[in-house]
Amino acid sequence: MGGPTGGTSAWESPQTASGGGCGDACGCGGDEGAYELDPLTCGLDPDLAALLVAAGLDPVQVEDIAHLAVEEDLDQGVDVTTVATVPEDAVATGDFTAREAGTVAGLRIAEAVLSIVCTDEFAVERHVEDGDRVEAGTTLLSVTTRTRDLLTGERSALNILCRLSGIATATRAWADVLEGTKAKVRDTRKTTPGLRALEKFAVRCGGGVNHRMSLSDAALIKDNHVVAAGGIAEAFTAVRAEFPGVPIEVEVDRIDQIPPILAEGADLILLDNFTPEQTREAVELVAGRAILESSGRLTLDNARAYADTGVDFLAVGALTHSSPILDIGLDLREDHGQGPQGAADDAAREDR
Structure with missing residues (x-):
């Protein structure tokens, strides 16, 4: 398994999470005194936050970036296509799948983005880890949650995941x-x-x-x-x-x-x-x-x-x-596509 672990020299920046407090968009509401909170207690699921810390990332910063990405996509409104075509109580499983070979980076960050959108708890099945080399067709991550939430957060999660995986893939070629x-x-x-x-x-x-x-x-x-x-x-x-x-x-x-x-x-x-x-x-x-x-x-x-x-x-x-993205898509499983959900399946594959 590959991964962003290992020691550092005096001229390699430390791989530890930096400090910092919650922004206005943070899940804790940015209350006064929030800067004194341990990053693991703020907003994100504690297990996910611990994984981010282990990767040398600040969960608070990741959460803020996730909020910004989702809020930019919604622009204070709603996902009109998804709300119109998907029943409110529909649940689906979506698979994040590599469409070309490369090195993966940003899976836990994609999870953080989805956690910002999902109004109910969601189940995650992790098939690979950041730093792993994958072939085209490899399923990276499977998420089961409300279909509306999954489709609303899809593009924001993919934008970051594809971008970071593209950088990791380019770096791997040099390494x-x-x-x-x-x-x-x-x-x-x-x-x-x-x-x-x-x-x-x-x-x-x-x-x-x-x-x-x-x-x-x-x-x-x-x-x-x-x-x-x-x-x-x-x-x-x-x-x-x-x-x-x-x-x-x-x-x-x-x-x-x-x-x-x-x-x-x-x-x-x-x-x-x-x-x-x-x-x-x-x-x-x-x-x-x-x-x-x-x-x-x-x-x-x-x-x-x-x-x-x-x-x-x-x-x-x-x-x-200058690194190009790694092409990764999200596809809803067919066994969840009934009635209006079928249209949502098609929309997911468009990745627009």
Whole structure:
């Protein structure tokens, strides 16, 4: 079984749930003092919340995202198609099924979305786990609940599940290419606003590791910081003086910039747009005195060439900003389709 578990290095963001309180849309109503609640006691089913925490996600944040997704889809109204075609007391079982091969991520988040919509309790049968590789036709998750609720929450749940599974699938392709080397594929902060924690979780599901989660986790001195500070050494010294306990990464685009950075004590050096040959030269020059990360020019076709130089990380922003979705659908089982429900079955397959 695959999964987003494992240890972290000093340059891999911690896989623990962050703190935080309930937003206005939270299931607890956002009462005063809610920020002091344990995340496991707020809104979501405790067992589901515990699974999210174990995956390194904050249940409160997941619940808020679920509310936003559903509320955006309903726009203060109702699902007019479903209300018109499905009897209020109808119950159905729906199967979330992969329509193409890939790596799954976001199943528990999809459950959280459905839990926001479902007015009655619902039964869930989990067939695979986040991080698992699946083939086309694999049933991922089966849910039995009121048909109206299932169809109303379908698209919101699928939007997140398909998006995160697409990221995990793309990451897995990179991880497979790098297998057998010490290099790991790593994400960037090029994430969808509001979904960073979920998208970085998907990277972990695909076998990648996370760079910093925010601007406060670590310093990354890039060309504009160097210009503003008056030089690389000046920028490094300023960060070290202001935030002595923060790891510092420095971006370079030439070999000759590396020795002075090493002398300053940089923890990590980002090799920007280096060729594999230049990267190998940098690895030999640094000789283990700093962690090295390649960025720019990277493709699946040349990833192995970079990894074979001995570099530690390959930074790939495309994991989160350009990965296509993994096609996943929800189909109601035929044995639940009677009368008006038959039309609901057809609507479910349209996935609109």
